Amino acid sequence: MAPRKRIFPRQKVCRFCTDKKLAIDYKEVRTLRNFVTERGKIIPRRIYGNCATHQRKLTDAIKKARQIALMPYTGPTQL
Amino acid sequence: MRRYESIFIIRPDAGESDISEIIGKVDATIANDAGSVIKTDRWGLRKLAYLIKKESQGYYVYIDYAGLPATVKEMERNFKIDDRILKFMTVKLADSCSPEDIARETAKAKSSAPSAEDNGRPDEEFDGPDYDSDDTDE
Numbered sequence: 001m002a003p004r005k006r007i008f009p010r011q012k013v014c015r016f017c018t019d020k021k022l023a024i025d026y027k028e029v030r031t032l033r034n035f036v037t038e039r040g041k042i043i044p045r046r047i048y049g050n051c052a053t054h055q056r057k058l059t060d061a062i063k064k065a066r067q068i069a070l071m072p073y074t075g076p077t078q079l
Numbered sequence: 080m081r082r083y084e085s086i087f088i089i090r091p092d093a094g095e096s097d098i099s100e101i102i103g104k105v106d107a108t109i110a111n112d113a114g115s116v117i118k119t120d121r122w123g124l125r126k127l128a129y130l131i132k133k134e135s136q137g138y139y140v141y142i143d144y145a146g147l148p149a150t151v152k153e154m155e156r157n158f159k160i161d162d163r164i165l166k167f168m169t170v171k172l173a174d175s176c177s178p179e180d181i182a183r184e185t186a187k188a189k190s191s192a193p194s195a196e197d198n199g200r201p202d203e204e205f206d207g208p209d210y211d212s213d214d215t216d217e
Contacts, residue, residue, distance in 0.1 A: 026170075027141075064168070064170070066128070067166075067168055068086050068088070068166060068168045069088065069127040069128045069129060069131060069137070069166060070128060071128050072128035072129050073128075073129065075129070
């Protein structure tokens with residue numbers, strides 16, 4: 001359950017498909033932090049409207065960042 | 080020659096000589112198997128997202144290199160033995176890397192080094208939005 005109260009967006013476009021310069025990299029914590037709740041959980045794809053490929057890449061990047069202690073597994077994302 | 084990148088975290092109380100020694104050993108391991116280091120980036124002390132071996136800070140080092148799988152295995156074996164290294168992670172970037180690719184990437188890394196190093200280095204802590212008013216640190 002996402003803590004944000006939003007109506008499901010109608011025709012949301014994938015942020016990464018439109019903006020090709022946004023690279024999904026596990027080292028870029030600032031971008032990754034946008035896709036994670038305050039408790040550190042990954043936000044489901046239907047909220048943000050990412051396409052499946054990018055959501056998978058995003059999940060991989062977040063999990064890698066968690067492994068190397070750039071992002072927490074749980075708890076408030078400190079940055 | 081495959082292209083890898085490794086990040087490892089050294090204990091915060093390790094001195095500069097220790098850090099240089101560890102990086103030197105890594106470089107030697109890579110060069111031993113005729114690999115080549117493309118870029119070494121020291122991110123420096125950084126707050127960890129969770130406690131690792133009771134430490135809340137760590138010295139991050141990022142190495143971009145081309146080498147054989149055996150090199151990676153040897154490197155990780157050394158990391159596991161060394162007590163000063165808290166965590167390490169290796170990611171494969173590309174399956175094959177030709178010598179001219181390596182030369183090109185090395186030159187690119189060297190030329191972009193003096194300029195803003197924001198590409199590989201994650202952002203430092205800044206006062207972002209206050210998620211909770213409780214103390215989140217420590």
